[in-house]
Amino acid sequence: MSLIDREHEHFLQTYKRLPVVVDRAEGMYVHAADGTRYLDFLGGIAVNALGHSHPKIIEAIDRQMRRYMHLSNYFYQDAQIEFVERLCAASGYERAFLTNSGTEANEGAIKLARTHGHANGKAGIIGFSGGFHGRSYGALSIMDKPRYKDGMGPFLPDTAVLPFNDAAALRDAVNETTAALVVEFLQGEGGIYWASEEFVATMFELREKFGLLIVGDEIQAGGGRTGDFLSFERFGVRPDIVTVAKGIGGGLPLGAILATESLATVWGSGQHGTTFGGNAVACAAGSAVLDELAGGVMKHARETGEILLAGLNALATEFPELVREIRGAGAIFGIELSVPSGPFVDAMLARHIIVNSTNDNVIRLLPPMIYEREHIDELMIGLRACFSEATVTA
Ligand SMILES: Cc1ncc(COP(=O)(O)O)c(C=O)c1O
Numbered sequence: 001m002s003l004i005d006r007e008h009e010h011f012l013q014t015y016k017r018l019p020v021v022v023d024r025a026e027g028m029y030v031h032a033a034d035g036t037r038y039l040d041f042l043g044g045i046a047v048n049a050l051g052h053s054h055p056k057i058i059e060a061i062d063r064q065m066r067r068y069m070h071l072s073n074y075f076y077q078d079a080q081i082e083f084v085e086r087l088c089a090a091s092g093y094e095r096a097f098l099t100n101s102g103t104e105a106n107e108g109a110i111k112l113a114r115t116h117g118h119a120n121g122k123a124g125i126i127g128f129s130g131g132f133h134g135r136s137y138g139a140l141s142i143m144d145k146p147r148y149k150d151g152m153g154p155f156l157p158d159t160a161v162l163p164f165n166d167a168a169a170l171r172d173a174v175n176e177t178t179a180a181l182v183v184e185f186l187q188g189e190g191g192i193y194w195a196s197e198e199f200v201a202t203m204f205e206l207r208e209k210f211g212l213l214i215v216g217d218e219i220q221a222g223g224g225r226t227g228d229f230l231s232f233e234r235f236g237v238r239p240d241i242v243t244v245a246k247g248i249g250g251g252l253p254l255g256a257i258l259a260t261e262s263l264a265t266v267w268g269s270g271q272h273g274t275t276f277g278g279n280a281v282a283c284a285a286g287s288a289v290l291d292e293l294a295g296g297v298m299k300h301a302r303e304t305g306e307i308l309l310a311g312l313n314a315l316a317t318e319f320p321e322l323v324r325e326i327r328g329a330g331a332i333f334g335i336e337l338s339v340p341s342g343p344f345v346d347a348m349l350a351r352h353i354i355v356n357s358t359n360d361n362v363i364r365l366l367p368p369m370i371y372e373r374e375h376i377d378e379l380m381i382g383l384r385a386c387f388s389e390a391t392v393t394a
Contacts, residue, residue, distance in 0.1 A: 003033075018349060019358075025052035028368055028375050030354065035072065039353045039378050043368045046188070046220050046332070049247035049289055050297065053367035057250040064284035073278060083283035084256075086290040093242060093258035098278030099338060102219035102245035103134025105255040106182070108239045108272055109241045110138045112257060113180035113213045116266045122179040122212065125156070128164040130190030130359070133217055142182050154208035165195060165200035174206045180213040180241075181206075185232040188220030191359030192334025194329045202237045213263075214239040219255070220332070223247035224293045227302025227330035246338045248370075250289040252282040290343060295370075298330075305330040308376050310366075319387045324361075331371065335363040335383075339390070347386040353379060 001009075003021050010279060021033040028051055030038045040052070050057060061352060064079055065234045082098045097112075099105045110125055123132065127133065127142025134140075140149050141156035149155070158177075162169050164187065174181075181203055207214050216222075216239035221231035223244055228234060230242060240263060245255030253276075259266075310327065312335060316323040324336040337344070341357040348355045356364040365385075 015241040016184060018345075018354070020349070027051040027053070028100075029369055035046075038349070039375060039382075041365045041367045041371075041379055042354045042356045043331075043358070043366045044251065045284065046223075046225060046246045047249070048251055049223060049225070049331075049369050050250055050292055051370045052248065054252075054265040055293060057271075057285050060284040060288035061195065061252070061281055064281045067280075069281050070276070070279055072275065073273065077278075077280050077283075079280040079283040080278045083278075083286045083290070087244075087248070087256060087258070090224075090290055090294065091242065091244075091258050092238070094261040095259040095264050097259075097272065098283070099255035099257065099274060100247070100253045100282075102136070102217075102243065102255050103136050103139055104274065104277065105219065105243035105245055105257050106133045106215075106217060106364075107136045107138045109152070109215045109243050110180070110182070110258045111272060112241060112259065112263065113215060115271070116213060116239070116263060117179035118171075118177075120211070122177055122301075123158040124178040125159045125180050126173065126178060126180060127159070127161050127182045128184075130162055130164050130187050130193060131161075131182070131217070132187070132189035132220075133184075146326055164193070165199045167196075167198050170202055170206065170354045171201070174210060174212065176210055178206075178210055180215050182215040182217060183239075184221065184281055185235065186219045186221035186226060186328075188332070188364075189358050190322040192326065192332060195235075197235070200232075200237060204237055213241060215241040215243065217243050217257070219245045220357070220366075223289075224235040224298035224301060225330050225332045225366075226321060226328075227298060227305055229293070229298065240273055242390040248286050249282050249287055250285040252279070252285045254282040256284050274381050297369050301371075304371055304373070305333075305379075306374070307373055308333060308371075308379075311376055311380050315383060315387065318384070319391060322387055322391060327367070331365075331367050331369045334358070335365070337361045337363065344386055344390070347389065348382050351382040352384065353382040355379075356360050 023033045129144045141159040144161040242258040312326040327334045358364045
């Protein structure tokens, strides 16, 4: 029986997997068991920030593994503390709680916001259309897309989903019972959409007026991916709570809730916890990632992103009937099409290039942040060929 048949036999069939059985992955490339080499512009869905099998990450994991792998959060561990020091320095936040995933970070952030608001009767949590925050009930309760939620209700009380970038709707809905707004300043799964300046300004105005908290979900767009460590930096704002995950673990499961010093005493001993969160091996990998980001990888992504953006815009000019808009920065881009984007994932895969489709008509690019001009050239050849074929066929 093939490996694919064996997967079909035993897994709950929740994933639409690409028809590739992987042997190994290195740098910008994934090598299949049949010998095919694929250029990776998906990067483990924004996880492999430094590419695959980065030697510094392997070295850090190896070193930590030989000391110990897991102790529990009953102990003081240098691997955790050194990672959190780096994370606070990179983000400008003072406090952190370590998790295993993005969903877990968001679930904790919602709990932290409600605990903070509890004494003042604030329990309302508001999310925005197109947002993606994970698969827990907390996350799903503030997301709108039916395909993530169908048949799974009821969801959390005192939650709402408002239209993204609609400042008037936000003003109408927020009041003194609102505990927090949870927002992706750059929506990832939603199709690579930025929050508007007006919307961001309104959120922070309402924060002052009602004493609510703003939670920035930086799980996909954060970790340096836009060229800033956190995607909201370009707006000159500072949310009260920030969630990060994906890239900061360099391929191991690691996330964090970041909070300002003013929230340091909201939770006391035992009010929140996790067995694996802050696992020492994951933290060692995370420190290696943050060192590389600070050492030039973030700057590299910002600069290389300019080259990719110029290339994608040229492609948009070349195929005006097919390409509606190019959005993004650094190592996170969306190519919005006038047709469904799914078939282009298959067409690119046939050319040995891995891209992704999101929000039905957006080709999403999340390359490792180490990508170079030569990889952009390879990508462009593939995209141009696929777009030409599609234009001829149409
Ligand atoms: C913005 C955002 N938030 C939360 C999540 C959930 O993270 P995880 O899959 O690590 O639980 C994701 C995952 O894609 C995400 O993109």
